[in-house]
Amino acid sequence: MQKARIKSSEDYIQSLRGRNLKVYLMGQLVEEPVDHPMMRPSINAMALTYELETEKPELATALSPYTGEPVNRFLHVAMQAEDVVQQNQLQRCLGQLTGTCFQRCVGMDALNSLYSVTYEIDQKYGTPYHTRLKGFIREIQLHNYVIGGAMTDVKGDRSQPPSAQADPDMYLHISKRTPDGVYIRGAKAHQTGAINSHWLVVMPTLRLQPNEADFAIVGALPVDAAGITYVVGRQSCDTRGLESEMEAGNARFSGQEALVIFEDAFIPNELIFMNGETDFTAMLVERFTAFHRRSYVCKAGVGDVLIGAAALAAEYHGVENSSHIRDKLVEMTYLNETIYATGMASSYQSHLTASGAYLCDQLLANVCKQQVTRVTYEMARLAQDLAGGLLVTMPSQADHQQQQIGPLVDKYLRARQDVPTENRMRILRLIENLTLGRNAVGYLTESLHGAGSPQAQRIQIQRQMDLGAKKSLAKNLSGIR
Numbered sequence: 001m002q003k004a005r006i007k008s009s010e011d012y013i014q015s016l017r018g019r020n021l022k023v024y025l026m027g028q029l030v031e032e033p034v035d036h037p038m039m040r041p042s043i044n045a046m047a048l049t050y051e052l053e054t055e056k057p058e059l060a061t062a063l064s065p066y067t068g069e070p071v072n073r074f075l076h077v078a079m080q081a082e083d084v085v086q087q088n089q090l091q092r093c094l095g096q097l098t099g100t101c102f103q104r105c106v107g108m109d110a111l112n113s114l115y116s117v118t119y120e121i122d123q124k125y126g127t128p129y130h131t132r133l134k135g136f137i138r139e140i141q142l143h144n145y146v147i148g149g150a151m152t153d154v155k156g157d158r159s160q161p162p163s164a165q166a167d168p169d170m171y172l173h174i175s176k177r178t179p180d181g182v183y184i185r186g187a188k189a190h191q192t193g194a195i196n197s198h199w200l201v202v203m204p205t206l207r208l209q210p211n212e213a214d215f216a217i218v219g220a221l222p223v224d225a226a227g228i229t230y231v232v233g234r235q236s237c238d239t240r241g242l243e244s245e246m247e248a249g250n251a252r253f254s255g256q257e258a259l260v261i262f263e264d265a266f267i268p269n270e271l272i273f274m275n276g277e278t279d280f281t282a283m284l285v286e287r288f289t290a291f292h293r294r295s296y297v298c299k300a301g302v303g304d305v306l307i308g309a310a311a312l313a314a315e316y317h318g319v320e321n322s323s324h325i326r327d328k329l330v331e332m333t334y335l336n337e338t339i340y341a342t343g344m345a346s347s348y349q350s351h352l353t354a355s356g357a358y359l360c361d362q363l364l365a366n367v368c369k370q371q372v373t374r375v376t377y378e379m380a381r382l383a384q385d386l387a388g389g390l391l392v393t394m395p396s397q398a399d400h401q402q403q404q405i406g407p408l409v410d411k412y413l414r415a416r417q418d419v420p421t422e423n424r425m426r427i428l429r430l431i432e433n434l435t436l437g438r439n440a441v442g443y444l445t446e447s448l449h450g451a452g453s454p455q456a457q458r459i460q461i462q463r464q465m466d467l468g469a470k471k472s473l474a475k476n477l478s479g480i481r
């Protein structure tokens with residue numbers, strides 16, 4: 001792994017080269033992911049998190065108590081509520097610039113939740129996890145690495161807990177213990193940006209029982225550690241970019257998810273941050289998902305792009321001043337801002353934990369993510385409404401450029417005479433990309449299932465809705481004693 005500090009997006013891309021990872025894509029071993037045309041857009045999106053360090057340092061960096069220097073905000077532990085708020089502002093900005101999932105939030109949310117949880121484990125058991133974690137954070141800040149947070153297990157038969165699965169590998173677990181560390185087996189699914197990261201931090205995915213100590217493992221591994229295999233997930237229309245830049249809709253940026261398989265991969269003692277403390281697994285899952293669920297304000301940034309694209313489509317069609325068109329854009333804006341409002345409210349209402357780090361408001365974080373599971377679909381519907389049916393019947397760029405048929409395609413696809421047909425085609429391809437194509441993976445289905453499916457948020461909302469207090473309010477006003 002690269003030893004020098006990563007100072008730019010070019011350094012970052014260079015740092016991914018030559019790692020000899022075992023990456024499979026469409027049945028082929030990928031020789032160099034950086035140069036693979038289907039994988040590169042996801043790397044470009046991650047690279048932008050580095051570019052912003054110089055372009056918007058006030059947003060993209062924070063002063064580290066460990067290095068005494070500004071570090072990338074994605075590697076910073078929030079020591080005040082304002083830090084948590086700025087994470088959201090950075091996420092919206094990156095959503096706007098990439099129109100996709102830029103992947104780096106998972107690691108940030110993992111470090112932030114682990115910071116307070118390891119402190120509390122150590123308080124109870126006298127373990128050294130918190131000190132180790134701080135040492136790890138200092139190292140990754142010094143090198144400016146990307147951290148992938150690996151939580152979601154493949155889960156096998158959902159009716160059975162980890163310890164009762166026919167195949168124990170359905171949940172990541174310790175396969176062997178040695179004096180120097182542990183070996184782990186299992187697989188993590190849907191791992192955002194895993195191949196574009198330098199380190200993976202594995203964490204349990206659910207509350208565990210005392211007899212499930214082998215599943216209660218948290219630790220860090222380099223992405224290129226022995227025993228790890230990556231299988232890249234297909235994305236809708238992901239080969240469009242191989243055809244032409246315009247057909248992709250957004251050729252520069254995409255998200256990335258992979259199935260990450262661990263076959264007795266080793267974690268040395270100094271990188272273990274939980275080992276068997278099953279009574280803290282629920283706290284970790286709740287804090288991580290709280291941070292990650294309000295991180296979904298990233299979708300408000302992507303929503304800004306979608307609103308802009310829908311408005312342009314209306315303008316190109318010559319209907320931008322029609323009142324029902326304007327009202328649909330108002331509706332989209334209103335919906336989009338409810339994502340931001342709930343996420344920001346959660347961050348502003350962060351509270352101090354025993355460790356000294358801040359934790360976002362958990363109820364509001366879950367409300368934010370529940371909102372994301374719905375609003376994005378309605379936004380996509382409105383954008384498709386404004387785009388018109390040509391969105392899904394439009395001939396290809398190749399036809400538009402073809403010698404015989406091209407001039408006719410250009411003539412019949414033109415709407416307003418002063419707008420080139422190609423502009424209209426480009427904006428429709430972008431809406432297609434966001435609502436049906438490659439970046440609909442992030443904008444829609446990831447909005448539904450990422451950071452936990454809708455029901456997971458409803459369970460948390462139920463736990464925190466405090467009906468008792470609300471009943472007291474009602475009794476008080478109605479005169480019931």
Ligand code: SF4
Nearest residue numbers: 101102103105295298
């Ligand atoms: Fe960040 Fe959003 Fe991607 Fe999650 S879905 S990693 S919050 S950009």
Ligand code: FE
Nearest residue numbers: 192446450451
């Ligand atoms: Fe996610």
